[in-house]
Amino acid sequence: MALAPRLVPNRARDARPVARGFVVARLRIPRVASRRRRPASVPGVARSPTSRESGRSSSRAFSPNAVAGDASGSGVAGEAKRLAVFASGGGSNFRAIHDAIGNGKINGSIELVVSDKASCGATEFASSNGIPCVQYPDKEGGGEDKGLGRLMRALGDQHRVDYVLLAGYLKIVPKEVVRRFERGILNIHPALLPSFGGKGCYGMRVHEMVVESGVRFTGATVHFVNEKYDEGRIVAQACVPVYPADSAADVAARVLKSEHEMYPEVVAALCDGRLRWGEDGKPVVWTAL
Numbered sequence: 001m002a003l004a005p006r007l008v009p010n011r012a013r014d015a016r017p018v019a020r021g022f023v024v025a026r027l028r029i030p031r032v033a034s035r036r037r038r039p040a041s042v043p044g045v046a047r048s049p050t051s052r053e054s055g056r057s058s059s060r061a062f063s064p065n066a067v068a069g070d071a072s073g074s075g076v077a078g079e080a081k082r083l084a085v086f087a088s089g090g091g092s093n094f095r096a097i098h099d100a101i102g103n104g105k106i107n108g109s110i111e112l113v114v115s116d117k118a119s120c121g122a123t124e125f126a127s128s129n130g131i132p133c134v135q136y137p138d139k140e141g142g143g144e145d146k147g148l149g150r151l152m153r154a155l156g157d158q159h160r161v162d163y164v165l166l167a168g169y170l171k172i173v174p175k176e177v178v179r180r181f182e183r184g185i186l187n188i189h190p191a192l193l194p195s196f197g198g199k200g201c202y203g204m205r206v207h208e209m210v211v212e213s214g215v216r217f218t219g220a221t222v223h224f225v226n227e228k229y230d231e232g233r234i235v236a237q238a239c240v241p242v243y244p245a246d247s248a249a250d251v252a253a254r255v256l257k258s259e260h261e262m263y264p265e266v267v268a269a270l271c272d273g274r275l276r277w278g279e280d281g282k283p284v285v286w287t288a289l
């Protein structure tokens with residue numbers, strides 16, 4: 001049986017940009033036999049002994065066990081995390097995460113898809129892969145609470161979701177969900193927050209603003225979700241150039257490609273317990289040397 005890896009965090013200044021363009025910290029994880037193929041892009045990753053079953057993350061000082069969503073630092077190493085994806089559109093980020101799970105890069109399973117749309121690319125992909133879908137908000141059938149009660153039951157008792165991943169979801173996630181999944185909801189935004197973020201900043205509109213602004217770089221941001229649009233703690237960013245002749249569509253395609261590379265890696269770290277909160281309240285993706 002593989003021994004639980006002892007994490008020996010390096011000093012914060014060891015965090016340095018990597019070829020992928022987003023910053024990770026470095027820690028020495030003794031190589032342990034892993035039952036599953038390690039994520040190709042993060043060699044030598046071992047399973048961290050975490051489990052969301054042990055309840056919510058505490059706000060205690062940083063320690064090797066202070067991982068997102070883990071209150072005790074104990075738990076069953078390697079247990080696949082149960083994921084819900086919220087999407088409103090084509091679902092390419094959803095599909096990138098689904099593919100990374102299938103390739104063994106993410107230790108998780110997508111148990112539920114939530115959309116404000118009765119049908120979109122994401123819900124069609126979910127249905128064709130046997131993944132249940134729930135509509136929220138559901139103005140027609142949801143009554144006063146727009147289906148909030150049904151959503152909470154689906155995320156809780158029915159599908160026992162550990163983490164929520166927003167992937168092109170265009171509505172505000174209600175505070176009840178944000179509080180239920182403290183430090184357990186990620187979002188990908190198609191710009192370098194805090195620039196070009198907030199209400200009204202979504203989809204192609206973001207890239208139109210970027211081109212109009214004349215900035216020379218843009219990119220994507222993965223951040224934790226709080227009760228406001230795009231104000232949660234930033235986890236990782238990927239940077240791409242903006243060329244003078246670029247249209248908004250050119251920029252959108254370049255940013256989307258970087259999203260498909262970055263988001264699965266961050267989700268893999270979240271599911272492996274390698275997404276850790278420092279004493280300064282900033283989350284960091286850790287990987288092996």
Ligand SMILES: Nc1nc2c(c(=O)[nH]1)N[C@@H](CN(C=O)c1ccc(C(=O)N[C@@H](CCC(=O)O)C(=O)O)cc1)CN2
Pocket residue numbers: 166169170171172173174178187188189190198199200201202225226227228229230231232
């Ligand atoms: N509680 C939270 N909910 C959501 C967040 C968040 O950070 N906290 N992120 C958004 C995703 N997002 C940017 O990354 C975003 C999505 C949509 C909007 C927006 O202005 N929406 C419009 C409605 C658009 C429509 O219905 O077509 C609006 O609210 O008027 C801003 C940012 C997901 N949810």
Ligand SMILES: NCC(=O)N[C@@H]1O[C@H](COP(=O)([O-])[O-])[C@@H](O)[C@H]1O
Pocket residue numbers: 087088089090091092093094167168169170188189190201202203206256259
């Ligand atoms: N502010 C939220 C927002 O604009 N999210 C963006 O919507 C697109 C969804 O594409 P997808 O449906 O193909 O994943 C992605 O570019 C994502 O960053």
